[in-house]
Amino acid sequence: MTGEAIAFYGLAAVILVSGLVVVGSPNIVHSAVALVPAFLGITGIYILLGAEFVAGIQVLIYAGAITVLVLFVIMLTEGGTGLRQQQRNEQGPIGASVAVAIAVLLIAGVTHTTWGRGAGTLPAYTPGAIGRSFLGTNLLAFEGTSIVLLVSLIGAIIIARKEE
């Protein structure tokens, strides 16, 4: 077993265990805190895949910002999150069977397909290549994303604002 395989299976175990806590914990705060190891495990997967810049952004935005945002909203909506509250609806068995069916379907499809290998190698330093691509070939997508970000943040402020 190579070091890469050990790292992959270790990270996969971290992701799956904390993912199970996220979807299964009856305490919503435990679910939100368990998001952090799940996101950090996925960060490790990105580093294994040679995507250092995406890994950094994942830590900043997911493990940092989104988790804190979720915890703040849980704090502000105390009436919905108390331990006395029933956290799951009555669709548990149906939801579980649908999720398992989709997972089995996807895994069967993935393992029975012969995936071709592309030519070439990853750039040694991906942030430079990503920056050049964002300000070159993908400039339109970059600018479009910025506009969507601006609009959604203004929209979030307007929606969350107290009405007079």
Place this chain on the structure above:
Amino acid sequence: MVTLADYLVLSAVVFALGLYAVVTRRNGVAILMGIELMLNAANINLVAFNKYAAPGAVQGQIFALIVITLAACEAAVGLALVLAAYRSLETIHVDEINVMRW
């Protein structure tokens, strides 16, 4: 040796976990957490395909970065909606938010 299929299997399992949370949770915030897991599963796929199927380009990582940005937008708007619903209906359980007009 870790192959592309291993990453895709991991991503499929994370996606199924997120889907289970979206379908079975009553709390709006927990549903958003399930959506974040599903988006992360998609990002694992994009970055893995970047490395194994098109290593000469960084397009898969570009896609992943744009998806992360849009996930941040989605989280901001979704949590603002949860706050607004809590303020007017005093519940964030999505099976109790069933009024069409106020």
